[in-house]
Amino acid sequence: MTRTSRDATEGGGSSYRAAGVDIEAGDRAVELMRSKVKKTFRPEVVGNIGGFAGLFAFDTAKYTKPVLASSTDGVGTKLAIAQAMDIHDTVGVDLVAMVVDDLVVCGAEPLFLQDYIAIGKVVPERVADIVGGIADGCRWAGCALLGGETAEHPGLLSPGEYDIAATGVGVVDADKILGVERIKPGDQIIALPSSGVHSNGYSLVRHALLADGKMRLDQVVADLGNQRTLGEELLTPTTIYAQPCLAVIEECEVHALAHITGGGLPGNVVRVIGEDVDAVIDRSTWRPQPIFDLVGTIGRVTRPEMERTFNMGVGMIVVVPPSDVDRAIASFNARGISAWVAGEVVQGTGMVRLVDEHPS
Secondary structure, eight states, X not given: OOEEOOOOOOSSSOOTTTTTOXXXXXXXXXXXXXXXXXXXXXXXXXXXXXXXXXXEOOOGGGOSSEEEEEEEEEOTTHHHHHHHHTOOSSHHHHHHHHHHHHHHTTTOEXXXXXXXXXXXXXXXXXXXXXXXXXXXXXXXXXXXXXEEEEEEOBTTBOXXXXXXXXXXXXXXXXXXXXXXXXXXXXXXXXXXXXXXXXXSOHHHHIIIIIIISOOOTTSBOGGGTSSOBHHHHHTOOOOOOHHHHHHHHHHSOOOEEEEOOTTHHHHHHGGGSOTTEEEEEEGGGOOOOHHHHHHXXXXXXXXXHHHTTSOTTEEEEEEEOGGGHHHHHHHHHHTTOOOEEEEEEEESSSOEEXXXXXXX
């Protein structure tokens, strides 16, 4: 379960602390994060924080033929923004979103997540902020933060640098797995809004806005339409869709989901459609958030490049038969997500077509 890497050297000569690893600081970090981590525990969690492995006793009787699903991800170079801003309590939410929203795409309920933090110097409060964000995300996703590792890497990472990753595990009945085989011509494509850039494409964002555009993270940008700084805008946490999507799966006939991450709509929707259909998505049904306009304009990034890098305002796609469109949208709306019909599935050759007017 959540712990920090440790070693000890007694007496004179070299010590782990002299080499740059502070065991006591790691212990303090664990104590600071303990209460938030415990709030994520589901009834199936066995044991407590501090063990060598996390134990989870899920109820197999709930399933006819349970299939475990797993996903591993990180947050990428969005972390460079967090470190530059010295704001560390949001990137953990991004981490959870990137993992659990990949699990729910196949219909799986996220059960638990384990995190890994590699950091140049353990500052207990900073580590507690990072893990606190992960714990918040796990609570919102309905999964347990079952364990983790914080490893201090002096000499490899500078004191202010860190990287984070996580693996999540979920479960789905074999006959309820969503995907390619379920999609049919005539199915409707429902879009769920993103909260902004989410956690993909930050190398391009940083290059376009900070390097080429010479913009500052602490500046307020009028074009964004709010009073937040550029850095605050870029640190907007990724939306966690897991619980609303699981609810819709229970309430409606859902054929497929697509989590819109790196590769944008074309690169992710294509992963869940067959070779005999196309997904036609109408760009005119929504307007991307101003941050995308800013990146495209300041960085002189072409529309095709934007669309294959960013989510462009859509964080999740839900494919349902026409008979369940209204019910699905109402379910998302009831959970605070303003869903809309953005396209349809037609006979084709396995392509995703972005158009500016939906065909009649």
